[in-house]
């Protein structure tokens with residue numbers, strides 16, 4: 001990602017594409033997108049990533065978070081047929097001497113969360129994935145799975161409560 | 174800039190992230206996220222699990238031409254523009270809505286004016302300006318209302334709101350906001366369409382899906 005940002009490196013972009021595009025397709029299709037919709041979103045998202053690469057800041061975000069955010073915005077734009085209002089771009093000065101420390105700390109937090117996610121029962125992970133990758137509002141989740149809303153809420157809460165302990169550390173104090 | 178003290182609720186934040194808010198609310202939330210480091214950090218943290226779930230997923234084969242088509246478009250895509258990072262009165266999500274670059278201000282009463290940015294079945298979004306020291310007559314609200322302060326400050330029964338603060342009101346609030354002396358108070362105000370979005374009301378009030 002750094003090579004793409006700093007040198008507009010197409011080979012690095014191709015590598016990133018090979019890693020993330022098939023995964024994006026999996027989660028999008030699993031959560032209701034057609035093959036064509038998923039690939040349209042992937043195309044939009046990867047081009048946006050190329051255009052916005054100069055805003056990437058490894059102290060604030062993991063590459064996967066960045067890609068998820070861009071793809072998610074493109075997906076919502078397509079579903080709602082409007083341009084989703086997004087927060088202002090953040091510009092960071094490059095003079096932070098603690099850069100490596102910050103990146104390392106963020107990676108550690110993400111690792112802890114990754115472990116927590118890996119331990120989640122399959123059902124909770126599916127519902128969590130739905131919350132992140134489908135257009136589902138909670139009412140739609142209910143229609144889709146035929147589960148009562150109460151059960152879904154408590155499952156999401158259960159999954160998230162376990163995650164939140166880890167997530168807490170990602171929020172700056 | 175001062176640090177905001179009145180923030181986005183968990184419920185609003187997760188609805189925003191899910192893409193479930195009517196546009197006037199989504200713009201207001203995005204504008205607060207542009208002004209408030211605390212909520213911005215919470216928002217960015219809330220995206221982390223999405224990225225990890227993506228990373229942990231196995232892949233599905235793509236159409237053979239997708240990659241070459243994307244690679245072929247890289248040179249056509251606009252090169253990164255050095256957008257100005259100057260602090261300006263209107264946050265980027267609001268400026269994005271202004272076709273002419275300037276709000277179309279209309280006087281509504283002595284000392285106050287408004288510029289309507291959106292007014293349709295989804296709800297309304299407007300910029301409001303009140304003269305320093307002016308009191309808005311006591312009123313209630315037909316539905317949910319989000320008000321983000323962009324300049325100056327105002328106070329009402331619920332407290333004092335300064336630049337970056339977000340006031341969340343529903344139909345139970347009766348108030349008469351008073352602008353502080355010194356400079357005009359400018360706000361971004363979003364309302365929903367009460368009938369159409371009635372279902373949203375309990376969700377706004379009830380914290381749910383917290384991250």
Ligand SMILES: [Zn+2]
Pocket residue numbers: 177179180181205209210211212213
């Ligand atoms: Zn805030």
Ligand SMILES: [Zn+2]
Pocket residue numbers: 312313314342348
């Ligand atoms: Zn009011």
